[in-house]
Amino acid sequence: MDKAYKEIAPRLRALREAVGMSVEEMARAAEIDADEVRRFESGQHEIPVSFLFKAAKACGVDTTELISGAGAHLRSYSVVRKGEGLAVERRATYDYKSLAYRFAGRKMEPFLVTVPPKEPGELDFNAHSGQEFIHVMEGRLELTLGDSVLVLEPGDSLYFDSHVRHALRGLDGKPARFIDVII
Structure with a gap:
């Protein structure tokens, strides 16, 4: 994925707006500054997974929805076979593969x-x-x-x-x- 945060940013903003949450409320929920939320929503800055995790929780959705645009559906268990993790571009020089992207309600x-x-x-x-x-x-x-x-x-x-x-x-x-x- 090339610059995945550019695709995630509009989903993040749309989700926040859909649940009627202000930038300041999202910042409080994620324990960060409101300007940082605005930067993440701009699509010009990398978005830490820890923020996506808190933002998804605050909005009542699964983190997979923010990362991939599709919801996770498995609730009892999820097997991810070798080589099948969902690629997530967090840092340009690191290769991240999500190992639980199909499981809904991850903690x-x-x-x-x-x-x-x-x-x-x-x-x-x-x-x-x-x-x-x-x-x-x-x-x-x-x-x-x-x-x-x-x-x-x-x-x-x-x-x-x-x-x-x-x-x-x-x-x-x-x-x-x-x-x-x-x-």
């Missing part, structure tokens, strides 16, 4: 993420509301979390507060692949 957002190797000066920092759980499957992952630099090996896990500024990169000239659960 978390699990992703399969691949992060390429980068030089330390090329890091793409992010901070957003919520919490995250990362479990490394392949490669070595460097995660800069605030002032700390952590190196995670396959089998290692990390749970952290997403409000803390963070950036990721694969090490040893290879991508790192991990499960990322955002709440």
Whole structure:
């Protein structure tokens, strides 16, 4: 998906307006500034999944509706086979695949993420509301979390507060692949 947030932004605004919610009310529900909501709705800025999750919850819809334009319908369970995750462009240099996009009423957002190797000066920092759980499957992952630099090996896990500024990169000239659960 090329610049998926350009497609998501009008759905976000239309949904907010359809439920009669002001920009300020959405900002309070998502625990962010109203100007940030306006930026996300403009289609000119990346939209964090944590915001989409809170916006969908505030509007009483499933996050899949904002991401894909179609609703999730499964309520008892949802199987996503290898290679079938819904591609979500969150960060231009990361590959995100939603692993629960078919399940309605999710309370978390699990992703399969691949992060390429980068030089330390090329890091793409992010901070957003919520919490995250990362479990490394392949490669070595460097995660800069605030002032700390952590190196995670396959089998290692990390749970952290997403409000803390963070950036990721694969090490040893290879991508790192991990499960990322955002709440």
